[in-house]
Amino acid sequence: MNDSDRSQKLLDQWHKAAERGLRGKPLASLERETPEGIRLTPLYTETDLDGIDHMGVPPGITPYVRGPYPTMYAGRPWTIRQYAGFSTAEASNAFYKQALAAGGQGISVAFDLPTHRGYDSDHPRASGDVGMAGVAVDSVEDMKILFDGINLGNTSVSMTMNGAVLPILGGFVAAAEEQGVPQSELRGTIQNDILKEFMVRNTYIYPPAPSMRVVGDIIRHCSGEMPRFNTISISGYHLQEAGADAALELAYTIANGKAYVETALAGGLDVDAFAPRLSFFFGIGMNFMMEVAKLRAARLLWAEVMGTFSPKDPRSSLLRTHCQTSGWSLTSQLPYNNIVRTTIEAMAAVFGGTQSLHTNALDEAMALPSEFSAQIARHTQVILQEETDIPAIADPWAGSYAMESLTDQLAQQARKIMAEVDQAGGMVKAIETGLPMRRIETAAARKQARIDRGTDRIVGVNRFRPEEEEPPEVLRVDNSMVRENQQRRLAEIRASRDEAAVQGALKELTQAAKEARGNLLDLTIRAMRLRATVGETTAALEEVYGRHQEQARALGGVYGEMWKDDADWAALKETINDFARREGRRPRILLAKLGQDGHDRGVKVVAAAFADMGFDVDLGPLFQTPDEAAAQAVESDVHVVGASTLAGGHRTLAPELVQALKARGAEDIVVVVGGVVPKQDIPELLEKGVAAVFGPGTPAMESGRRVMELLGANRSG
Amino acid sequence: MKPIPPERYIDGVRQGDRRMIGKAITLLESRAARDRGLAQQVLDALTPHAGRGLRIAISGPPGVGKSTFVEVFGHHAIEQGHRVGVLAIDPSSRLSGGSILGDKLRMPRLSSHDDAFIRPSPAGEDLGGVARRTREAIVVLEAAGFDRILVETVGVGQSETVAAGMTDLFILLALPNAGDEIQGIKRGTMEFVHLLVVNKADGDQQQAAQQAAHTLEQALHLMHPPEPDWSVPVLTASAREDLGLEKIWQAVERFHGMMQASGRMAARRREQSLAWMWALVREGLEQRLREHPAVNLEQGLLERAVKAGRTAPAEAAERLLMLFSRPL
Structure with missing residues (x-):
């Protein structure tokens, strides 16, 4: 009996045994298709490796599937890098010093939204957001306080900045000089990934073309003056957070990287002069196997793309990445479970071969981390590095039938999406047509529908949801004090x-x-x-x-399609139709995004879901002030305003909205708030005239039902 | 909730109270039978105060940048001392459910301006209903002192004809890819276009836009002009970069002056009123037919018979019409 006969026989044996265990159900019933369009089967074998080219290539050798460096963590572990920013430069500075002393190996700065959007803290549009989601920086003076007592010559500093990249990087350089550290010695990374801002995060300032000029100028400056500084962190993280599946995240991130390379080349630089300083940033969610495969596939694809530019320096084709565990995967229900989630995600990042990692704190879905939660998050990584044997082996999943097959299939799916981008004339053009945004938003709406229906399960949200919830203590920022200080x-x-x-x-x-x-x-x-x-x-x-204005896109049908045959869905639609018959029009809701936070996945998914339920949904422009939202509500004469807030501005902005409506004689318009609102803030909002608060994880259908109740109560009187 | 008395609507609108303008449009949009009497009363009271402004239809294929154009064009009007009302005819009906109204997302500056009033209307189930609501909303906005009304529409089905039937001036936006563009514009549409604008004439598209304008100009020579003394200007513009808007504005003013001086403006509106009356008659007839008790009683029976092939369609139709016209 030869080898192949023997393995066929064993496989037949397995089939029989497996089917016996299933009691009549077909084996195919255990297979499932992932959102990426990949079939997961319970058994992978040697034949799944057929045709995979990268097999057998060790780490540190092109195409780097097994890692960018030959010995990986056995030689040097990944960098523990925790993203943090606390409203004022002083508070952030204290936090960084403490983190460095407690095992942190680099610092990562989170800025507040007005800074991202290039507004000083005394700008009228900034009021609700100063110091809320990170540190407010208005000038070199703030920068100097931020890095006081931290030697910028030997600490690597990562800055999440895309919109106001010029003044932030400029201020950083100037502050370092005054500390006595020349530009050439600065180490770290500036995110500077403006393309994904246009795609999902919306923290841009200028339109795409001049924004790309800014990126080009930064690359050029740094390739001459700041050779140790990473000029762009090409970020898939935000795409994943906005609802992209692994294939979309992978494809668009690599395609964005390609666009930056083309921009720099068009500016006359040699590819090897800047490409080694491009770094990446991926999000790591709960699909463990898929996420490990994603990082392996990312290196493969980047080496392929860079190969077309014929670099001489091997480092130009080598993908180095930072990773962050998914903020989206955290739940505000049973928040301590988030420690477990973050641990699983951190392991996926490490098995995938990341160069640095941020682990989320358990309360990060609700607020900036507290000291306690930040320590657990940091220690999660220290434990992985020092208490386990994981770092001792480079790419330990290599050779696994399933892992290698997933890596290969995911790369194939991503190549298809990248080809579509090429066909559109490259990423900048594709973004102008809105194609990538549509794909991501469709993926997001489907995902939300799967969660709301319970097909995708999340403990605490649609499984074992607690009746009474114990809110953890979360850090509260007194925004008015920070604002006055900055002013x-x-x-x-x-x-x-x-x-x-x-x-x-x-x-x-x-x-x-x-x-x-x-x-x-x-x-x-x-x-x-x-x-x-x-x-x-x-x-x-x-x-x-000028300032860039986003192009509106909203998609209907995607969410409702997943509910076609559901009785509760049909009942809600009937309630809404009844209302429309009675009132002479459909219930009309304005979904407003208040403040400078540009994350609009949530509000778009809600818009799609509400429209599919039968609401007429008005969308407000991003970055509205409460007064502008009230004006729009009045002109469209909506029944309800749903204010979406993710960055902690709700305590100022929602009551202002209630007042602004009142001032216009529209106190009968119901105000509800959705987004990241800590439990402890809810009573205050209700007292100030908000009718209901929909926290993270509220299924869209539940919010829809509740809104209809509120309208019923409002009308019957 | 207590019903609002008609005087509050009328006075509120006349005084420019935005809350009441919004509510008056809602009242006129309402499909509820109980609102009809009140709506008619309010409309009748406002109509004498309307009609002094210029009503402009703006159309073009999806992706041509209509909203951005409206945003910038509206701003020019405001700078000239006008007050701008923006309405939309969007008949894209959905199988079920409501609609997503994103107009203001694309008009962030105009939407927060005191001299502008933007009212996106939800997609209706039939074009007739959408047309009625838009026409009546024009009356409300004009009575409230808005003297430049922009009616945005998509070049789908009959919506352009409907928009042309309620406005004084029709602007068609085109994209700068000459060859395909001519074929993309329906011949019927060309017959009521007063001003053709090749939008997105910016960056590397400038030359293509010039070329498209040239080709369109030649094509227009072969057509009958919509007004006897008006040769349709073909202009290029970039709403995104605010280029060429000045010229468009001048053309609009020129047209307005010509139409007023020649008396064509008043004549056109009289024709529109007549056409509108007949449209209302048709709509009313259909509604009455649907609500007629005898028709209702036999309708299902006859439908089944026609479906099963037992009764000829013409015979069934005749039977329903007879029931409808027979005195109750």
């Missing part, structure tokens, strides 16, 4: 600086944009040294470039 500091700076010199530097910036000459980062560094503010340098370019 005072801004006034001091404006009073003490050389005004003529500042205005001159700003004018030069405007001029350089107008005439498409010079390097915008060089000029911004100069302005920041002179104490220009983040808002002023941003405005200087805005004069020429």
Whole structure:
């Protein structure tokens, strides 16, 4: 009996045994198709490896499937890098020092939303968001406080900044200089991935074309002056958080990377002069096997893409990545379960071969982490590094039939999506047509429907949902105090600086944009040294470039389609139809995104779901003030305003909305709030006139039902 | 909830109270039978105060940038001292469920301006209903002092004809890809276009836009102009970069002046009123037919008979019409 006969015989034996165990159900019933379009089967065998080219290539050798470095963590473990920012520069600074002392190996700065969008803290549009989702930075002075007592010559600093990249990177350079550290010694990463902002996160400032010029200028400046600094962190994380499946995340991230390379090449740089400083950032969710496969496939695809640019330096084709466990996968119900989720995700990132990792704190879905939760998150990684034998073996999943097959299939799926992007004329063009956004939003609406229906299971949300919930203590930010502090500091700076010199530097910036000459980062560094503010340098370019307005897209049908045959769904639709017959029109709801937070996946999914239920849904522009939302509600004469908030601004913004409606004689319009609202804030909101609060994980159908109840109560009187 | 008395609607709208303008449009949109009397009363009271402005239809294929155009064009109008009302005719009916109204997402500046009022209307089940609501909303906005009404529509089905039937001026937006574009514009549409704009003439598209404008101009020569003294201008613009809007505005003013001086404006509106009356008659007849008790009683029976092939369609129709016209 030869080998193949023997294995066939064993396989037949397995089939029989498996079918016996299933008592009549076919074996195929155990297979399932993932959102990526890959069939998971209970058994993978040697034949699943047929035709896979990367088999047998060790780590550190192109195409780097098994890792970018030959010995991986056995030689040096991944960097523990926790993203954090606490409202003020002082508080953040204290946190960084403490984290570095407690095992952190680099720091990662989270900025507040006005900073992201290039508004100073005293800008009227900034009011609800100053210091809420991260640290407010208005000038070099804030930067200096932020890094006080931290040696920027030997600490790697990662900054999540995409919109206001120029003043933030410029301010960082200027602050380091005043600390005595020259640009050339700075280590770290600036996210600077503007394409994904247009796709999902919306924290952009200028339109796509000038934004790409900014990216090009930063790459050019850094390849000359800051050789140890990573110029872009090409981010799939936010795509995953917005609902993209692994194939979409992979494909669009690699395609974005390709677009940046093309931009830099068009600017006249040699590929090896900048490509080694491009880094990546992936999100790691709960699909353990798929996520490990994703990181392996990402390296394979990047090596393929970079191969087409014929680099000479092997580091140009090597994908190095940061990873973060998924914030989306965290639940506000039974929050301690989040420790377990984060641990599983952290393991997937490590098995996938990440270079650095952020592990989420258990309360990160609701607020900035507390000291207690931040410590558990950090220690999760320390435990993986120091108490387990995982780091001792490079790419331990290599050779697994299932893992290698998944890696290969996922790469194939991603190549198809990338081909579609190429066909559209590259990523910038594709974004202009809205195609990638549509794909991601469709994936997101389907995912939400699967969760609401219980096909995708989440403990605490649609499985074992607790009746009484014990809210964990979450950190609360007193936004008004932070705002006043920042405003005072801004006034001091404006009073003490050389005004003529500042205005001159700003004018030069405007001029350089107008005439498409010079390097915008060089000029911004100069302005920041002179104490220009983040808002002023941003405005200087805005004069020429304008502010980008997102193109509306909303999709109907996707959510409802998944519910076609559900009795509760049909009953809710009937309630709504009854209302429409009685009132002469459908219930009409305005979904408003208040403040500077641009994450709009949630509100888009809700819009799709509500429209499918039978609501007429008005969408407001992003970044609305409460007053603008009230005006829109009145003009459209809606029954309800649903305010979406994710970044902690709800305590200021929602009551302002209630008041603004009242001022317009529209107190009969019902206000509900959805998004990330900690339990402890709910009584206050209800007291201030909000009719209902829908926390994270509320199924869309449940919110719809509750809104109809509120309308019924409102009408019957 | 207590019903609002008609005077509150009428006075509120006349005083420019945005809450009451919004509510008046809702009242006129209402499909509930109990609202009809009140709606008619309010409409009758407002009609004498309407009609002084210019009503402009803006159409074009999906992706041509209509909303962005409306946003920028509306701003120009405001800068000239006008007050702008924006309405939309969107008959894209959905199988079930409501609609998603994203117009304001694309008009962030206009939507927060005091001299603008934007009212997106949900997709209706039939074009007739949508047309009625839009026409009546024009009356409300004009009575409230808005003197430039922009009616946005999509080039689908009959919606352009409907929009042309309630406006003084029709602007068609085209994309800068000349060859396909001519074929994309329906011949019927060309007959009521007063102003043709090739939008998105920016960046590397400028040349293509010029070329498209040229081709369109030539094609227009072969057509009968919509007004005797008006040769249709073909302009290029980029709403996104606010280029060419000045020229468009001037053309609009020129058209407005010409139509007023020649008396064509008043004549056109009289024709529209007549056509509108007949449209209402048709709509009313259909509604009455649907609600007629005798017709209702036999309708199901006859439908089944026709479906089963037992009765000829013409015979069944005749029977229903006879029931309808017979005195009760």
